[in-house]
Amino acid sequence: DCLSELTKGRCPVNFPVAVVLPAAGSGERTGLSTPKQFCKILGRPLISYTIHAFERVFWIDSIVVVVAKESHDLMTDIIQKYNHTKVKIVEGGSTRHRSIFNGLLAFSEQGFGPKLQKPKVVIIHDAVRPFLEEDFLLKITLAANKQGASGAVRPLVSTVVAATTGGYLDHSLERARYRASEMPQGFIYDIIYQAYQHCSEAEFKFGTECLELALQHCGTSAVLIEGPSSLWKVTHKQDLASAEAVIKESLSQSACIITGECTETQNLSTWMKNGLMAEGMWVDAIPNIEQGMTLSTNRNLIKLSVNSPKSVEIEEFMKMCEETKDVLYPFVILWVYLNVSGQASFSQENDEASAIMTLAEDAQKRNIFLYCVRLSYSKDSTECERTMNKLCQITVALIRDRSAAFSGQMLYA
Amino acid sequence: DCLSELTKGRCPVNFPVAVVLPAAGSGERTGLSTPKQFCKILGRPLISYTIHAFERVFWIDSIVVVVAKESHDLMTDIIQKYNHTKVKIVEGGSTRHRSIFNGLLAFSEQGFGPKLQKPKVVIIHDAVRPFLEEDFLLKITLAANKQGASGAVRPLVSTVVAATTGGYLDHSLERARYRASEMPQGFIYDIIYQAYQHCSEAEFKFGTECLELALQHCGTSAVLIEGPSSLWKVTHKQDLASAEAVIKESLSQSACIITGECTETQNLSTWMKNGLMAEGMWVDAIPNIEQGMTLSTNRNLIKLSVNSPKSVEIEEFMKMCEETKDVLYPFVILWVYLNVSGQASFSQENDEASAIMTLAEDAQKRNIFLYCVRLSYSKDSTECERTMNKLCQITVALIRDRSAAFSGQMLYA
Numbered sequence: 001d002c003l004s005e006l007t008k009g010r011c012p013v014n015f016p017v018a019v020v021l022p023a024a025g026s027g028e029r030t031g032l033s034t035p036k037q038f039c040k041i042l043g044r045p046l047i048s049y050t051i052h053a054f055e056r057v058f059w060i061d062s063i064v065v066v067v068a069k070e071s072h073d074l075m076t077d078i079i080q081k082y083n084h085t086k087v088k089i090v091e092g093g094s095t096r097h098r099s100i101f102n103g104l105l106a107f108s109e110q111g112f113g114p115k116l117q118k119p120k121v122v123i124i125h126d127a128v129r130p131f132l133e134e135d136f137l138l139k140i141t142l143a144a145n146k147q148g149a150s151g152a153v154r155p156l157v158s159t160v161v162a163a164t165t166g167g168y169l170d171h172s173l174e175r176a177r178y179r180a181s182e183m184p185q186g187f188i189y190d191i192i193y194q195a196y197q198h199c200s201e202a203e204f205k206f207g208t209e210c211l212e213l214a215l216q217h218c219g220t221s222a223v224l225i226e227g228p229s230s231l232w233k234v235t236h237k238q239d240l241a242s243a244e245a246v247i248k249e250s251l252s253q254s255a256c257i258i259t260g261e262c263t264e265t266q267n268l269s270t271w272m273k274n275g276l277m278a279e280g281m282w283v284d285a286i287p288n289i290e291q292g293m294t295l296s297t298n299r300n301l302i303k304l305s306v307n308s309p310k311s312v313e314i315e316e317f318m319k320m321c322e323e324t325k326d327v328l329y330p331f332v333i334l335w336v337y338l339n340v341s342g343q344a345s346f347s348q349e350n351d352e353a354s355a356i357m358t359l360a361e362d363a364q365k366r367n368i369f370l371y372c373v374r375l376s377y378s379k380d381s382t383e384c385e386r387t388m389n390k391l392c393q394i395t396v397a398l399i400r401d402r403s404a405a406f407s408g409q410m411l412y413a
Numbered sequence: 414d415c416l417s418e419l420t421k422g423r424c425p426v427n428f429p430v431a432v433v434l435p436a437a438g439s440g441e442r443t444g445l446s447t448p449k450q451f452c453k454i455l456g457r458p459l460i461s462y463t464i465h466a467f468e469r470v471f472w473i474d475s476i477v478v479v480v481a482k483e484s485h486d487l488m489t490d491i492i493q494k495y496n497h498t499k500v501k502i503v504e505g506g507s508t509r510h511r512s513i514f515n516g517l518l519a520f521s522e523q524g525f526g527p528k529l530q531k532p533k534v535v536i537i538h539d540a541v542r543p544f545l546e547e548d549f550l551l552k553i554t555l556a557a558n559k560q561g562a563s564g565a566v567r568p569l570v571s572t573v574v575a576a577t578t579g580g581y582l583d584h585s586l587e588r589a590r591y592r593a594s595e596m597p598q599g600f601i602y603d604i605i606y607q608a609y610q611h612c613s614e615a616e617f618k619f620g621t622e623c624l625e626l627a628l629q630h631c632g633t634s635a636v637l638i639e640g641p642s643s644l645w646k647v648t649h650k651q652d653l654a655s656a657e658a659v660i661k662e663s664l665s666q667s668a669c670i671i672t673g674e675c676t677e678t679q680n681l682s683t684w685m686k687n688g689l690m691a692e693g694m695w696v697d698a699i700p701n702i703e704q705g706m707t708l709s710t711n712r713n714l715i716k717l718s719v720n721s722p723k724s725v726e727i728e729e730f731m732k733m734c735e736e737t738k739d740v741l742y743p744f745v746i747l748w749v750y751l752n753v754s755g756q757a758s759f760s761q762e763n764d765e766a767s768a769i770m771t772l773a774e775d776a777q778k779r780n781i782f783l784y785c786v787r788l789s790y791s792k793d794s795t796e797c798e799r800t801m802n803k804l805c806q807i808t809v810a811l812i813r814d815r816s817a818a819f820s821g822q823m824l825y826a
């Protein structure tokens with residue numbers, strides 16, 4: 001298939017591709033004061049996830065983000081903070097179609113400001129659909145290049161009905177004949193540009209469908225491609241919770257255990273690895289983090305020790321972790337220690353507990369969530385098993401939820 | 414309006430009303446092994462929330478739940494566990510329409526088993542749309558009684574397109590003329606029953622719309638009523654996370670602080686109350702829980718003390734709480750104590766920590782989530798404020814998330 005061709009180095013996209021991302025909407029439907037594209041999920045604005053989904057695709061050259069005038073500074077901050085490199089900001093128009101046309105003008109002699117390289121194919125997408133896979137983008141792009149236009153469709157979730165003017169049922173549509181038109185859509189740039197040039201005032205104002213414009217004004221009938229359900233759009237307030245759940249799941253798929261050198265922690269590591277793998281997490285173990293090492297971006301870290309760590313030790317360890325990772329995405333550091341003596345340890349002293357909380361609060365500003373777990377030690381094997389099960393349950397929850405409220409806490413298993 | 418008439422005791426529904434809830438689907442679309450109506454949210458199956466939404470409406474007499482044969486025992490258990498009293502189980506058919514018809518037959522001489530009282534109006538709903546308000550049910554019911562049929566509609570989220578047989582865009586529908594047909598729908602029982610009696614094999618198999626059947630076979634044109642966005646349907650896996658978020662929000666709206674009698678805890682109560690109210694929670698405070706008291710079902714409890722509680726004290730307090738509440742819904746008990754001495758307290762001893770965890774594990778089986786927070790005590794007012802802010806942040810998170818993994822934990826603020 002196309003993706004394996006890509007990995008073999010024969011990329012089928014041998015023409016320039018750009019993206020236009022209209023994000024000038026005010027988002028009345030969420031019932032939130034912030035437009036939904038700027039709502040934060042795990043501290044990061046939704047639009048930044050969407051941009052990232054395009055930016056990581058090497059054959060996409062540039063992304064034009066169209067925002068309302070009042071969001072220009074916010075968007076500039078987001079680009080800087082999340083290190084987006086392919087993005088250009090363009091000012092939105094009075095309607096969604098005006099905004100898209102403004103985006104297209106960024107590649108034209110007729111646009112304002114410095115002109116971007118004109119693409120062969122332009123992808124139009126929604127800022128509030130962050131879950132895009134490269135293979136689907138490839139399908140849309142290749143189909144657009146071949147047929148002039150292409151668009152994602154999905155089966156209808158509800159029956160569609162037509163109402164009489166009095167508000168009564170006139171008729172319902174035969175569901176199998178129709179599809180919901182979703183995003184992304186792809187166009188040969190010259191076709192969609194020409195379609196917008198011929199757009200009437202009424203179309204600019206009331207039209208909703210770019211595919212329809214290409215059909216009406218250029219006679220280009222788009223290929224409709226069945227998209228995955230992950231293309232859904234954040235529309236209502238409760239959809240933000242769905243988006244958060246999807247992102248949390250993707251961030252909690254793997255962990256690396258730093259075992260240390262001693263037998264107790266290496267045994268503990270084996271236990272934990274098996275327990276977490278049984279919960280569906282991908283886990284590996286290394287004895288130490290060393291300078292110059294590179295840890296994968298999405299990997300969470302679990303540090304094991306026999307004794308209760310001093311806050312200075314934790315601080316040092318965190319520094320090391322940060323040097324070996326790209327910390328654009330939030331990740332979890334979990335410090336687990338055996339409590340062999342069974343005695344009160346540092347955590348019981350308010351000063352140390354407070355020092356760790358301060359550390360954790362600082363770390364959070366750098367996208368790191370720090371938690372600790374103290375293990376009770378028992379020679380009784382039933383007790384021991386219960387402790388291990390609890391540890392796994394707590395670990396999965398901490399890594400999945402990455403709750404800011406609990407950062408810096410010392411939990412007990 | 415209608416609701417205020419209800420409260421004045423003049424209920425406009427002076428005729429029998431029943432509900433048919435088709436729940437025989439296998440739910441392929443979620444990608445989960447459990448059909449979505451039986452997926453658990455906070456430990457409780459989705460369908461039980463939906464049933465409860467109807468059961469609490471006093472003018473609804475009975476609810477017929479139509480389930481697949483293999484789900485019969487599961488459904489019986491749910492009815493027993495969640496104390497549903499208005500529900501009758503009916504076996505599903507080979508299609509959604511056959512299942513609905515089976516449900517309707519429960520009120521007819523022609524059905525199997527003991528016959529339920531025939532309603533004037535029957536409401537048909539989806540088991541996977543749990544967020545129903547009484548006022549909207551009233552609208553649907555009154556409109557159905559007047560016009561013969563009524564149905565909830567919502568604006569289309571996506572443009573609807575028709576495809577050519579080759580998979581190209583044929584045309585897109587003018588969005589303003591159409592609506593998405595949602596649930597609930599209401600019918601005069603005799604009309605929808607007659608419509609199903611005249612239903613063809615093809616309609617039983619491929620039809621999706623009860624409103625269309627009433628139109629085709631009885632000439633009844635349904636009133637279309639704009640419904641709230643809360644009527645959305647749990648369709649895909651990520652929608653379960655949305656539903657959970659909505660339910661968590663509704664369960665974490667209020668808390669009651671049990672202050673005790675001493676000045677320190679009463680001051681702490683005032684602080685907490687202000688802090689939590691600023692976070693949007695409704696909070697009141699009482700000195701003690703007494704026998705014979707009745708606490709509102711959805712209220713969470715925060716117990717304050719100066720000294721660290723012994724596990725036996727916690728156990729006693731929990732018993733008291735359970736006696737004063739209907740614990741159908743999960744609720745949170747949070748024990749907060751001042752740590753005036755600054756010394757190691759019971760929680761530092763593994764035995765007591767372990768006893769509290771055992772208590773919490775048992776409590777969870779009875780729908781109670783138990784957590785503790787130890788406060789650091791400082792004379793420094795900046796430190797003090799920081800502690801109080803942290804306490805509020807932790808409290809809001811514990812009550813909102815009601816995480817099973819953290820139950821029985823002693824947190825630090």
Ligand SMILES: [Mg+2]
Nearest residue numbers: 208209210211
């Ligand atoms: Mg469009």
Ligand SMILES: [Mg+2]
Nearest residue numbers: 621622623624
């Ligand atoms: Mg129907």
